[in-house]
Amino acid sequence: MPVEPVFLATWRFGVDAARVGWKALHDGHSALDAIEAAGNLTEEDPAVNSVGYGGLPNAAGEVELDAAIMNGADHAAGSVGGLCRTRRPISVARRVMEKTPHVMLVGDNAMLFARKEGFPEANLLTDESRQRYEEWRKTQTDSDVAHFDLGPTSHVPPKPLATPDDHDTIGLCALDAHGNLAVGCTTSGMAWKVPGRVGDSPIIGSGLYVDNEIGGAAGTGHGDEMMKACVSYRVVMLMERGLTPTEACVETLRYLLRKRPPKLHNHYGAALIAIRKDGLYGGASTYSGFHAPDRLWQWASATSEEPVLNEGCYVTRETTLKMLG
Numbered sequence: 001m002p003v004e005p006v007f008l009a010t011w012r013f014g015v016d017a018a019r020v021g022w023k024a025l026h027d028g029h030s031a032l033d034a035i036e037a038a039g040n041l042t043e044e045d046p047a048v049n050s051v052g053y054g055g056l057p058n059a060a061g062e063v064e065l066d067a068a069i070m071n072g073a074d075h076a077a078g079s080v081g082g083l084c085r086t087r088r089p090i091s092v093a094r095r096v097m098e099k100t101p102h103v104m105l106v107g108d109n110a111m112l113f114a115r116k117e118g119f120p121e122a123n124l125l126t127d128e129s130r131q132r133y134e135e136w137r138k139t140q141t142d143s144d145v146a147h148f149d150l151g152p153t154s155h156v157p158p159k160p161l162a163t164p165d166d167h168d169t170i171g172l173c174a175l176d177a178h179g180n181l182a183v184g185c186t187t188s189g190m191a192w193k194v195p196g197r198v199g200d201s202p203i204i205g206s207g208l209y210v211d212n213e214i215g216g217a218a219g220t221g222h223g224d225e226m227m228k229a230c231v232s233y234r235v236v237m238l239m240e241r242g243l244t245p246t247e248a249c250v251e252t253l254r255y256l257l258r259k260r261p262p263k264l265h266n267h268y269g270a271a272l273i274a275i276r277k278d279g280l281y282g283g284a285s286t287y288s289g290f291h292a293p294d295r296l297w298q299w300a301s302a303t304s305e306e307p308v309l310n311e312g313c314y315v316t317r318e319t320t321l322k323m324l325g
């Protein structure tokens, strides 16, 4: 029986991705194709400084991309971590899924794989992202920066940490007209990260997870915290136990906050979107960490040509500040 297509994307800038994703679904393309098309749109947008071309670089000034894609029908998945000098990383992730017996390729060998698959070498820095890097670099002493690369203390956070809006991964969920689900994630990761750092986005179960029998989820936010709680897998498992997508996102974020010392809560934001196999969808974010209260987290949903912006729920350790949908 035909199903009404649905497309979800994290963040306000996800509206454009949701529009492209929904149109692909409406035109009869698969959920996977819609995820890839929407991911590519954001990856190629230099105005989005946390995804693909124009994304902010690591501490050494190199843009390192993470991306993943997953299919709900068969758990097929592909991902890349720390991919440099290559545009459209979610498409490289899809090639990993379709052309290798593996799920994840990282670093230089992911780049070599991309070249073999016809993705040309590309500069990922824009004038703006290079300038922002240079400004940030001036705030670091040589020892701060050297400390990224060397020695047993390199896990100590650099100062200052990336600002909270410098890791705005796009997470994507799609339900196609045949009832198939797919999810995706693509990001340049946390700005000024330690070279080689891979976040939650390309990790199956953390940045994204999907199962046609239940639903799918994708995340954005402080990946180093989110990946420790396998948040997307948790959302899908909670939906399996009967929670709505919104409830599952809220419960997962509350779990995440419960496991972290309260004094750390203002240092990171986390947000999730989710869709159930019947098309019901929702989203939620932590209240602290992302933005000032006048810039609360938003996400886009499309069930027709024109996507809408949603302001899901804002979750604190103790309460849910706002509940919609």
Ligand code: GLY
Pocket (backbone or CB within 6 Å): 167, 169, 187, 188, 189, 190, 198, 199, 200, 201, 219, 220, 221, 222, 223, 224
């Ligand atoms: N969620 C993106 C990152 O932390 O890398």
